[in-house]
Each structure stands twice: as C-alpha cells, then as structure tokens.
Amino acid sequence: MIKKILIANRGEIAVRILRACKDLGIQTVAVHSTADSEAMHVRLADESVCIGAPPVRESYLNVPAIISAACITGSDAIHPGFGFLSENATFAHMVEEHGLIFIGPKADHIAMMGDKIMAKKTVQRMGLETVPGSEGAVKSLDKAMKIAEEIGYPVLIKAAGGGGGRGMKVAMSPDEFAEAYTIAQREAQVAFGNDNVYLEKFLKNPRHIEFQIIADKYGNAVHLGERDCSLQRRNQKVWEEAPSTVLTPEFRDSFGRKIAAAISKLGYLGVGTLEFLYEDGKLYFIEMNTRIQVEHPITEAISGVDLVREQILVACGEKLSFTQDDIKFKGHAIECRINAENPLTFMPSVGVIRRYHVPGGIGVRIDSALYEGYKIPPYYDSLISKIIIHARTREQCLARLRRALGEYVIEGIDSLIPLHLRLANDPHIINGDFDIRFLERFIENNSDSK
Ligand code: ADP
Numbered sequence: 001m002i003k004k005i006l007i008a009n010r011g012e013i014a015v016r017i018l019r020a021c022k023d024l025g026i027q028t029v030a031v032h033s034t035a036d037s038e039a040m041h042v043r044l045a046d047e048s049v050c051i052g053a054p055p056v057r058e059s060y061l062n063v064p065a066i067i068s069a070a071c072i073t074g075s076d077a078i079h080p081g082f083g084f085l086s087e088n089a090t091f092a093h094m095v096e097e098h099g100l101i102f103i104g105p106k107a108d109h110i111a112m113m114g115d116k117i118m119a120k121k122t123v124q125r126m127g128l129e130t131v132p133g134s135e136g137a138v139k140s141l142d143k144a145m146k147i148a149e150e151i152g153y154p155v156l157i158k159a160a161g162g163g164g165g166r167g168m169k170v171a172m173s174p175d176e177f178a179e180a181y182t183i184a185q186r187e188a189q190v191a192f193g194n195d196n197v198y199l200e201k202f203l204k205n206p207r208h209i210e211f212q213i214i215a216d217k218y219g220n221a222v223h224l225g226e227r228d229c230s231l232q233r234r235n236q237k238v239w240e241e242a243p244s245t246v247l248t249p250e251f252r253d254s255f256g257r258k259i260a261a262a263i264s265k266l267g268y269l270g271v272g273t274l275e276f277l278y279e280d281g282k283l284y285f286i287e288m289n290t291r292i293q294v295e296h297p298i299t300e301a302i303s304g305v306d307l308v309r310e311q312i313l314v315a316c317g318e319k320l321s322f323t324q325d326d327i328k329f330k331g332h333a334i335e336c337r338i339n340a341e342n343p344l345t346f347m348p349s350v351g352v353i354r355r356y357h358v359p360g361g362i363g364v365r366i367d368s369a370l371y372e373g374y375k376i377p378p379y380y381d382s383l384i385s386k387i388i389i390h391a392r393t394r395e396q397c398l399a400r401l402r403r404a405l406g407e408y409v410i411e412g413i414d415s416l417i418p419l420h421l422r423l424a425n426d427p428h429i430i431n432g433d434f435d436i437r438f439l440e441r442f443i444e445n446n447s448d449s450k
Helices: 011-024 040-044 063-072 089-097 107-114 116-125 141-151 174-192 249-266 296-303 307-315 394-407 417-424 438-448
Strands: 004-007 027-033 047-052 077-079 155-163 166-171 197-201 207-215 221-233 236-242 270-279 282-289 332-339 355-357 364-368 383-391 409-411
Touching (some): 004 011, 004 063, 011 040, 011 307, 011 383, 027 040, 063 077, 116 197, 141 174, 221 249, 236 296, 296 332
Parallel strands (some): 004 027
Antiparallel strands (some): 155 166, 207 221, 221 236, 236 332, 355 409, 364 383
C-alpha cells in the first residue's frame, strides 16, 4: 500500500481528496500558489509545497514544479482532482515516468477520450448511440455545409479538443453556418491548440444524463447509476441530481451494465463518467470524462460508495471491493454548486468571508474549502462550496435542501445560494420538469422581474 499522496489541486476538491487519504491512513502533500498559502487544503495537509505564482500556468499547471514537489517529499502518487492537469495525458505519462502512480486512467485512455471525435468512434464500436452528426473532423467549409444540410438545422459545431462548456457554436440556419464554422475553428485553435471541429445535430430540449463507472485493473467494472445535470448555465452545470426522474430502474440497470461491460473490455482503469443527452427516450453519447467529477458526491450519497477512496485503491492495484450486485441505490440526492458569483448577474465576487455558518443535520453534506476570515483569491474558478442533500424521496430531498440553504450563511461575498433557493421553490423543479434550456430561461425571467 502507498504511504503518501501529493494532491495537485486546490479548493474543495483538494480537501475532499485529503479526507479520503486521511481515512485510508495515507500521508498528504498539498501544493499551492503564493496566493493560496492560507488556503484550507494547505492547512489540512501533512506537508505543503509552494509551486509558483498565482496564475495557473505558473503553479497548478506547472508540471516540473509539481513533479519535483512529489519527488522531494517522497510521495508515491499524484492525485490530479478535476480540471487543471487531470485530463492531460502527457502529464499522466510523465508522472509514471518518474516512478510515481498517477491516480487516474492510463495515459492512452485519457488521450483517446480527450479527443471527442475519437471518443465518439470508440463508443460507437461499443454499441452506444451518439448524437447524429459528422463522422469525424470536417476540415473544409464546403464539405461542412453539405454535412450540415444532411444533418438538418440547427447544427452544433464542436471542437474536438473542447471542454468545460467551451468551444461550441450553434448555426440555426444555412446563412449562419459559414461564420459559426470559421469562428469555431479559430477559437478551437486558440483555446485547445487543435482546430479540428465536428458537427452534431443541435438537440432542442434534451436532458443531460451521465453514468458513473469505476474499474480495476483486473477487468472488474461497475456502474454506479446516473446523474441528471440538466440545470446548466452556459453549458456549465449548476445543480445535479441522482437518480434522474426520467429513467426507470430496469433501464438504468440494463444500460448501466452495458456500459460497464464495454468499459471492462476497453481495459479502462479508475473512475470515469460517460455523458449523454437524453431525448425521446434515448441516450445519445456526447463525451467521456476520465477523472473524478464535481458532482460525484450525489452518487456517493445514493450508492454508499466512497468514490475517491475506491479511486485511490484501484489506482494502487487493488481489486474493487464490491460487485455490481452489491450496489443498491437508496433515496434521492441533489447537489447545488455554490459559486462566488452574484446570483443575478453571475459576476465573480472576491473578498473576505466575514461570517460563515454551515448547515447540518441528517442528510446534509458540505464540501467546501471556506472558513471565516478566508480571502477568496481572484485567480481561480468561482466554485467555493457544494451542498449535497440526501433523503429517502425527491420531495423530502427538496424540503431538506430548502431548509439547509436557509441555514447556510456566507457573508462578505456574493454567492449562488439565493438562486438555489429560488430553484428549490420553483414548481417546475419540484415537478422534475426541466431540460438543459430551463435554467437560462429561468434566469432571464428572474432578471426581467427585477
Ligand atoms: P464540454 O466538454 O465542453 O462540457 P459537452 O460535449 O460535454 O462539452 O457538452 C456540454 C453541454 O453542452 C451539454 O451538457 C449540453 O448542455 C450542451 N450540448 C452538447 N452537445 C449538444 C448537442 N448536440 N445539442 C444540444 N446541446 C448540446
């Protein structure tokens, strides 16, 4: 068993990983930028190493500094968390080259799924359906126009290397196509260093449903059900639920087993998420994330599995400690992402947390890196806390969520708590009646009434 893990991340996910390590009796090393020397993950870790200046290029993406920190502290493994270097195949490869364990899949699988075109081809071979679209990259405008015509408008132009809700352009009609295509290609080159774009039918009102899987190196793969992440703003998730109200237990079981079997055949190792759009009773694959996700706690709540603990163990060569038949889903869980943003304008908010009080009680979990007196630095993602509620039924879960959001006090900065309270009281949300367009409409209507 390994003795020490370096956590190459910050914020609530670094704290989440630290907790799993401590539960396993593994020593922890935090890395941090000069802006984060007072951060919670640094305070809670057994050791910490400053790896550079505040901009992420100089610290949390600084590969030589991170690998050196692991070597000088005698770490056995690196956990990348999410974002930053978590889906960087070159980094995963370099970590292994230095004799360290990368807590994630093999570099080849990261590269395969990181290229969305390759990912789609791979899952098609697994027998999964993908959103109708071009077969692979479309390199010329003429050809792209023809394919768009065949797919039928509206059409979405996506970057092969895209991620984080970026690198997508919609063309509603042929007149909009040339401009959207050219912009998408240019943006893809700038943002992802790869100008390959592909086309997909733009689904009008789908839900976003994703399946969690975990696999060990002995070919055991298990699915842990789905999460409904339809409530999004600018293609970024804001509120997630498990299970989805639209899948039946029979469908979940057979579809989940099918995915798990395919993942096992691929020889995949670790945790992963297959993302789908759901429309008219069908799931269309859009992409796979080869890392732990922000919304993993709702799966933990309903499955009882500590995903980060299991992720560490399988990376260290252990066998999965459970089989598919051991997994029994219980109740309903909702996660709200608490971003340091104005709840009406979504402007990022930075500053000092003047007062801080967390909600509690049965079924309430807070994953955050906040404390009273903490100064939120302006350089990083605005996600500062997650509230995760678990209850026997969805109705009870919503009631508990409203209660817990009401108890949560974060003073000194703006946060999305008021938005989540409005959502938790909205009749459409209460009825489970929403799709990926719902939240943007909801925000627009709310700003009109102000
Ligand atoms: P990223 O890797 O940037 O997160 P995804 O492919 O996962 O990109 O898509 C993010 C979100 O964009 C989806 O959850 C969905 O809301 C929207 N989206 C993606 N593909 C389509 C599509 N073909 N039609 C409509 N919306 C889409």
